[in-house]
Amino acid sequence: MLQFSKTKKLLIWSVCAIGILMAIPNMFYTTVEQSNDAEAVLETGVPVTPELTALSEQWPSWMPSALVNLGLDLRGGAHLLAEVQVGDVYAERIDSYWPEVRDALREERETVGTIRRQDGNDLELRVRISKPVAMEAAVAKVRTLASPVASLSNVGAHDIDVSSDGEDIVIRLSEAERLATDQRTMAQSLEIIRRRVDEAGTREPTILRQGDRRVLIQVPGIGSAEELKELIGKTAKLTFHPVLGRTSDPEARLQSRQILLPDVEDKAMFFILEKTATITGDHLVDAQPSFDQNNRPAISFRLNPTGGRLFGEYTANNIGQAFAIVLDGEVLSAPTIQSHIPGGSGIITGQFDVAGTTKLAIQLRAGALPAKVTYLEERTIGPELGQDSIDAGALACLVAFAAVLIFMVLSYGLFGVFANTALIINVGLIFGLLSMIGATLTLPGIAGIVLTIGMAVDANVLVFERIREELKGGKNPVRAIELGYERAFSAIIDANITTLIAAVILFVMGSGPVRGFAITLGLGIVTSVFTAIWVTRLLISIYMGRRRPKEIEV
Amino acid sequence: MRLKLVPSDTSLDFFKLSKLTLGASALAMIASVVLFFMMGLNYGIDFRGGTTIRTDAQNPVDIVAYRAALQPLGLGDVSITQVIDPAAQLTGAVSNVSQIRIEAQAGAEAATVDTIKSVKNALIEVDPTMSFPQIDSVGPKVSGELIQTAVIAVILAIAAVLFYIWLRFEWQFSVGAVAALVHDIVLTIGIFSVLQIKFDLAIIAALLTIVGYSLNDTVVVFDRVRENLRKYKKKPLKDVLNMSINETLSRTVMTSLTTLIALISLFVLGGDVIHGFVFAMIWGVIVGTYSSVFVASAILLRLGVKRDWDKVNDGRAGTQFADIDA
Numbered sequence: 030m031l032q033f034s035k036t037k038k039l040l041i042w043s044v045c046a047i048g049i050l051m052a053i054p055n056m057f058y059t060t061v062e063q064s065n066d067a068e069a070v071l072e073t074g075v076p077v078t079p080e081l082t083a084l085s086e087q088w089p090s091w092m093p094s095a096l097v098n099l100g101l102d103l104r105g106g107a108h109l110l111a112e113v114q115v116g117d118v119y120a121e122r123i124d125s126y127w128p129e130v131r132d133a134l135r136e137e138r139e140t141v142g143t144i145r146r147q148d149g150n151d152l153e154l155r156v157r158i159s160k161p162v163a164m165e166a167a168v169a170k171v172r173t174l175a176s177p178v179a180s181l182s183n184v185g186a187h188d189i190d191v192s193s194d195g196e197d198i199v200i201r202l203s204e205a206e207r208l209a210t211d212q213r214t215m216a217q218s219l220e221i222i223r224r225r226v227d228e229a230g231t232r233e234p235t236i237l238r239q240g241d242r243r244v245l246i247q248v249p250g251i252g253s254a255e256e257l258k259e260l261i262g263k264t265a266k267l268t269f270h271p272v273l274g275r276t277s278d279p280e281a282r283l284q285s286r287q288i289l290l291p292d293v294e295d296k297a298m299f300f301i302l303e304k305t306a307t308i309t310g311d312h313l314v315d316a317q318p319s320f321d322q323n324n325r326p327a328i329s330f331r332l333n334p335t336g337g338r339l340f341g342e343y344t345a346n347n348i349g350q351a352f353a354i355v356l357d358g359e360v361l362s363a364p365t366i367q368s369h370i371p372g373g374s375g376i377i378t379g380q381f382d383v384a385g386t387t388k389l390a391i392q393l394r395a396g397a398l399p400a401k402v403t404y405l406e407e408r409t410i411g412p413e414l415g416q417d418s419i420d421a422g423a424l425a426c427l428v429a430f431a432a433v434l435i436f437m438v439l440s441y442g443l444f445g446v447f448a449n450t451a452l453i454i455n456v457g458l459i460f461g462l463l464s465m466i467g468a469t470l471t472l473p474g475i476a477g478i479v480l481t482i483g484m485a486v487d488a489n490v491l492v493f494e495r496i497r498e499e500l501k502g503g504k505n506p507v508r509a510i511e512l513g514y515e516r517a518f519s520a521i522i523d524a525n526i527t528t529l530i531a532a533v534i535l536f537v538m539g540s541g542p543v544r545g546f547a548i549t550l551g552l553g554i555v556t557s558v559f560t561a562i563w564v565t566r567l568l569i570s571i572y573m574g575r576r577r578p579k580e581i582e583v
Numbered sequence: 584m585r586l587k588l589v590p591s592d593t594s595l596d597f598f599k600l601s602k603l604t605l606g607a608s609a610l611a612m613i614a615s616v617v618l619f620f621m622m623g624l625n626y627g628i629d630f631r632g633g634t635t636i637r638t639d640a641q642n643p644v645d646i647v648a649y650r651a652a653l654q655p656l657g658l659g660d661v662s663i664t665q666v667i668d669p670a671a672q673l674t675g676a677v678s679n680v681s682q683i684r685i686e687a688q689a690g691a692e693a694a695t696v697d698t699i700k701s702v703k704n705a706l707i708e709v710d711p712t713m714s715f716p717q718i719d720s721v722g723p724k725v726s727g728e729l730i731q732t733a734v735i736a737v738i739l740a741i742a743a744v745l746f747y748i749w750l751r752f753e754w755q756f757s758v759g760a761v762a763a764l765v766h767d768i769v770l771t772i773g774i775f776s777v778l779q780i781k782f783d784l785a786i787i788a789a790l791l792t793i794v795g796y797s798l799n800d801t802v803v804v805f806d807r808v809r810e811n812l813r814k815y816k817k818k819p820l821k822d823v824l825n826m827s828i829n830e831t832l833s834r835t836v837m838t839s840l841t842t843l844i845a846l847i848s849l850f851v852l853g854g855d856v857i858h859g860f861v862f863a864m865i866w867g868v869i870v871g872t873y874s875s876v877f878v879a880s881a882i883l884l885r886l887g888v889k890r891d892w893d894k895v896n897d898g899r900a901g902t903q904f905a906d907i908d909a
Contacts, residue, residue: 102856110725254718255699405725411716414637414856421854428852429845436841439586473785476849476857480792480864483845484799487838491803494834501591520806523751524799530743531795535788538736543788550792582585 031511031570041563045454048556051093051461061096064088095464098233099249100471100545103419105412106249107257110405113218113242115211117400119202120151122210124305126189126200127154129174134158134167141167147197148285154200161196168193171200178205211242217399219244224395225261243405254407261402265357265392267313268306269340272351272363275300293359294380300353300360307343307352309397312336316393318386319376326381328390330374337373345369354379356389422475429479430456437486441493444583447568448489451560455485458556459549468552471545481553487524488561491517496583506581507573514566521558529554588840589833597828597876598821598884604877608766615773622776627783630730632687632723636702637666637680641712644681652705653683658698660686668855680855687723733787737768740794748798752805755886760801763879767797767870774866785860793867796842800835801875807831808880812888820887824880839872 033041054061067084071077088094101108127146134144134156142159149155158167168191175187186205191198202210219238226234226248235247251257273287276299281289283301292298312332321327332340343352344366353363354377361379381389433452437445459478463470496513504512532554535547628635638644644665653661666680683706688698699718706713721729741764749757768790775782807827815823843865850861 254720405722407718407720409715409718411714414716418854418856421852425849425852428848432844432848433841436586436844440588440837442585472854472857473788473860476853476860476864479845479849479853480842483842484796484838486841487799487834490834490837490841494831494837497833498830516810520803523802523806527744527747527798527802528795530747531740531791531798534736534740534743535791538732538739539784539788543784546785546788546792550795 031507031566031573033567033570038567041567044559045458045564048458048461049454051095051464052457052459054088054092054094055097055460055464057088058096061088061094065094065096093464095467097460097463098467098469099415099419100469100474101247101249101408101415102410102472103415103422103470104249105410105415106247107251107254107410108406108408109246109254109257110239110407111222111244111246111261111402112405113215113244113398114401114403115214115242118210118214119207122206123152123154123200123202126174127305130154130156130171130198130200133170133174137163137167137170141170146285152201155194156198156200157196158198164193164196164198167198171198178203178209214399215242215244217396218402221396221398222246222261222402225392226257228391228395244402250412252409254409258404258407261398265310265389265395266397267310267393268355269308270302270304270306270353270355271343271347272353273301273303290353290355290358290360293356293361300363302353302355302360306355308332308336308340310393311396312339313393313396316390318383318390321376321378325378326383326386327376327378328381328386328393329376330393332373334373337371340373340375341369341371418472418475422472422479426475426479426482429482433482433486437489441583443572444493444496444569444581447565447572448486448493448561450568451489451564452482452485454564455553455556455560456482458560459552462552462556463549468548469545470549473543473546474549477546477549477553481550481557484528485553485557485561488517488521488558489565491520491524492561492565493583500581500583506578509581510569510573514562518562521561525554525558587833588836593829593832594825595829595832597825598881601877601881601884605881608874608878611773612766612769615769615776618773618776622779624772624775624782625779627781628684628687628719628721628726629783630726630733632721632726634685634687634699634718634720636683636685636699636715637717638683638706639714639716640679640710642679642710644679645709646681648709649681649683649706652709653702656698656701656705658685658688658702666855687721687726729784733784736787737790737794740791741765744794744798748802748805752809753888755883755888756805756808758886759879759881759883760798760805762882763801763871763874764794764797766874766878767793767867770870771863771866775863780859780862783859785857786863789860789863789867792864793871796864796868797871797874800839800871801879803834804828804831804875804880805883808883821884824884828876828880835872835875839868842868 063084064087067081067087071081071085075081131144131146134141140160140163142163144159145157147155147157158164171191175189175191178186178188187203188206188209190201190203192201193199215238219236222244223234223236226236226246233249235245237245239245246257246261248257270288276289277297279289279291279299281299281301283289286304288302288304289299290302292300312335313330314333315331317329319327319329348366348368351363351365354361361377364378430452434449437448437452439445441448456478459481462468492513495517496509499509499512499516500506502509529551532547532551536544536551539547638649646663646665649663650661653663662684664682666678666682668678668680683702685698685702699720703715741761744764745757745761748760771790771793774780775786780786804827807830808824811818811823811827811830812820815826818826846861846865846868850858850865853861
């Protein structure tokens with residue numbers, strides 16, 4: 030039992046060695062981090078500068094360079110839990126059916142008569158026909174426009190439900206289409222949030238979908254949650270609308286399919302616009318900050334071929350008319366079309382400053398958020414507070430460590446030294462594992478490590494106490510040690526599995542910092558069982574083999 | 584010379600006063616429940632929504648002036664407390680940190696940028712050196728879900744453990760262990776009600792760790808009980824239990840002490856951010872150690888165990904690790 034085969038010895042020592050090797054980079058955190066960053070920059074293919082090379086060579090490339098990620102509470106940064114208002118998109122979706130429905134019904138003019146769109150709630154499209162007797166035919170005609178929804182759960186479902194209500198045909202999105210729309214909206218929002226956060230150049234942001242309509246955004250190093258919200262919060266929805274008139278009356282009466290939007294500068298000035306946009310931000314392929322002919326900051330844009338064609342046609346047919354450039358419900362400017370604009374590129378002027386055009390160009394390039402985003406949770410942690418927490422945590426770790434080491438030696442003498450060696454290896458293994466799996470260390474995570482230091486000795490204590498008992502029972506040293514390990518084994522396993530159960534549940538159910546705690550606690554249990562059962566025993570076996578003591582004192 | 588916390592051969596009778604200790608535990612649990620309903624827990628924003636702002640200034644914290652500055656904003660219930668860091672007191676470092684809590688504003692999911700800005704501006708007028716190292720805001724929708732998840736997590740943990748112990752031992756052990764667990768959790772909630780320490784997500788993590796730790800302790804005692812039950816088939820259960828507790832006493836004290844040493848150093852030096860969390864764990868270790876002897880074992884004694892399970896259950900789960908012949 031006390032004898033280890035060569036292979037086993039080798040295996041145990043190599044696990045320890047690899048674990049500790051993986052943990053070493055964390056002792057030189059800043060150096061390794063700078064080196065990693067520089068290497069990442071070099072890999073993107075930028076010209077090699079001496080500074081970058083020097084930084085990347087700060088840490089030898091043959092050494093492992095994986096680091097423990099520091100959580101937001103240690104590094105500082107912002108955390109947002111956003112909810113995407115997926116329902117916002119329904120109104121637009123249903124509105125987009127109007128031209129199709131109109132054209133289809135016009136073909137049947139003979140039977141259904143004249144058609145007119147009715148104003149109603151945003152979630153349905155109501156079309157009144159002048160010959161209600163032909164309602165059935167009209168509904169049937171509109172139904173032919175429905176197309177199947179590609180989804181797994183609703184085989185054979187169509188995108189719209191068509192019904193009749195008196196003289197009106199009512200078209201609504203089907204349940205399946207709503208679900209499919211939600212999925213699309215979420216995927217798009219996630220992508221756009223990611224692009225906007227990435228464009229701002231922050232390091233290692235976390236952007237995760239949570240549940241049906243939530244997005245978790247964590248950005249280390251950003252000043253505040255406000256800043257982050259500003260970056261991703263603007264929907265940056267750009268549309269071009271034909272201008273029908275101007276007014277200073279905010280209560281101006283509108284005809285159907287018209288909207289009244291304020292001027293971005295002069296809030297007392299309003300534009301009456303056609304509700305359906307000619308061009309939308311979806312047609313945009315590029316936006317750059319630039320300057321207009323008077324050298325004022327402006328934004329130049331380029332449209333995709335479809336957008337370019339639409340824009341070309343529209344400008345050709347409406348020379349002399351004004352069109353409004355609308356951003357997030359405010360009219361940026363309303364230039365008059367001077368001439369046909371082919372090619373699909375142009376320039377947006379307005380009362381911008383350079384910083385404003387840069388930010389807006391980023392947002393336009395990343396695309397508009399398809400729906401509004403509300404924030405359910407937001408947290409900001411300043412970097413100084415994070416550093417304070419690291420310092421305090423490290424100090425607490427060291428003191429706890431030293432106290433436990435001393436306590437163990439006082440209680441168990443030489444065997445305490447063996448246990449302490451295992452404990453030191455244990456902490457190395459925890460950090461090594463954390464770096465290897467790229468886990469995030471949080472403040473409660475540090476608490477988990479400190480707790481593990483306290484509890485890790487438990488397995489050794491169990492064994493040592495058992496050895497003492499066996500020695501008292503008159504067994505010779507080798508036999509006492511063997512029995513001590515054998516008999517303490519079931520208690521060690523049971524005791525640690527129960528704690529592991531708690532850690533796993535914490536990990537599954539918890540979030541953020543709590544999860545960080547569960548990870549270090551769980552890893553700590555695994556490594557402490559390993560070090561207590563194998564490492565300490567190996568040390569004792571080596572000692573017993575070399576010295577062959579007649580008596581041992583535990 | 585060794586440091587020995589517990590004399591080598593103890594033969595204390597842990598059940599002499601078992602009526603008294605069980606009664607005291609029951610009383611403490613009832614008191615905790617009553618206190619919980621009377622005083623309630625001091626829920627953090629994780630569980631009831633709202634905003635907390637941590638302030639750090641060069642001038643001493645002036646709660647009255649802060650309150651006066653925030654009064655005109657009409658934010659409803661505002662609580663302001665000075666944060667006291669024992670580590671800072673030890674080193675004599677000046678720490679002028681306060682924590683301001685604003686209740687969830689009607690209609691808003693999380694605090695709006697405007698609310699936070701107006702609070703910041705009002706406070707900076709009082710003390711221009713002030714900075715805001717931490718701002719947390721949780722909407723009522725999320726906080727409701729967080730409570731739900733937390734409660735489910737604790738119940739799940741207890742159920743999983745109940746199942747595991749039943750698998751490895753016998754149902755009587757499992758009832759004893761879970762009674763001890765519930766005892767520890769209820770008492771922890773009780774002390775949090777009395778002291779009105781902020782109860783947030785981290786405390787739930789602490790509760791689950793207490794579940795793990797308390798069990799750890801109970802399982803070690805039970806493991807020895809199982810072993811002794813096989814060894815001494817004729818001995819009365821009470822004597823077997825007493826013997827097992829005495830035999831493991833030295834280990835129980837050692838492990839509790841090393842854990843407490845680590846936790847206390849974290850409590851004193853780890854900064855105020857995790858104070859509540861560490862406090863809960865210290866309390867949990869003390870109560871958990873007590874309960875594994877005076878609750879879990881005492882209940883096991885009252886429930887009794889099947890003595891001849893060795894023959895019937897040979898080879899079944901629960902016997903495979905301890906069946907070692909000397």
